[in-house]
Amino acid sequence: MADGRMNRRGERTRQRLLDAAEKLFANKGFHGITVRAIAKEADADPALVTYYFGGKRELFDAVLLRRAEVLNQIRMAELDACESGAGPEGPSVEQIIAAFSHPMLERSANGGPGWKNYFALVAQITNSPEWGGEIMTKYFDPIATRFLEAIKRTQPDWTDEDVYWSYHFLSGAMVLTFAETGRIDNLSGGLCKSTDIDSVHARLPKFIAAGFERLQSERKQTS
Structure with a gap:
């Protein structure tokens, strides 16, 4: 049960990062935004971008x-x-x-x-x-x-x-x-x-x- 809650929480965090990146990339472009800014918009630790996606370019691909x-x-x-x-x-x-x-x-x-x-x-x-x-x-x-x-x-x-x-x-x-x-x-x-x-x-x-x-x-x- 605890694992299920953790998985759901992790998926919500992942989706928040995708939503935040989508919004910021659309407004400022790939080069105009940082991983830290995306994490701040998503109310998440910047390290989670690496954890879930690998890096900024991989996050960009996941958004698309x-x-x-x-x-x-x-x-x-x-x-x-x-x-x-x-x-x-x-x-x-x-x-x-x-x-x-x-x-x-x-x-x-x-x-x-x-x-x-x-x-x-x-x-x-x-x-x-x-x-x-x-x-x-x-x-x-x-x-x-x-x-x-x-x-x-x-x-x-x-x-x-x-x-x-x-x-x-x-x-x-x-x-x-x-x-x-x-x-x-x-x-x-x-x-x-x-x-x-x-x-x-x-x-x-x-x-x-x-x-x-x-x-x-x-x-x-x-x-």
């Missing part, structure tokens, strides 16, 4: 992996459901984009501050030459590949080059959305809010699908 695993499982399930629920011609490009983006947008809107911090961190590292290629490949390439395969199955005549560029533009739009910089608030005079994720979900799949389709239609006209 914790929600990536959950998120990728949900996105895989939504893509599977999108394809299995479609008719003989398969789902539309817009439906595939919605299934791919919806889990991220829904958690950004409704998942609480932890998910907000996580997506802010993802937006930060995606735009970083130091981290973007390595980390996004490690944690998000499998789901990106699954998405691209779904697009190629429903549109087998589309060129791979245009499909990959279109995905690149989709990724950029999502990263800017998750950053919630407030730029659209200023440009629109308050008409649009960068925090209005529901409005993003209502528009983004249509917008990106139209871009996918326009590239392909232009290629067909010139071939």
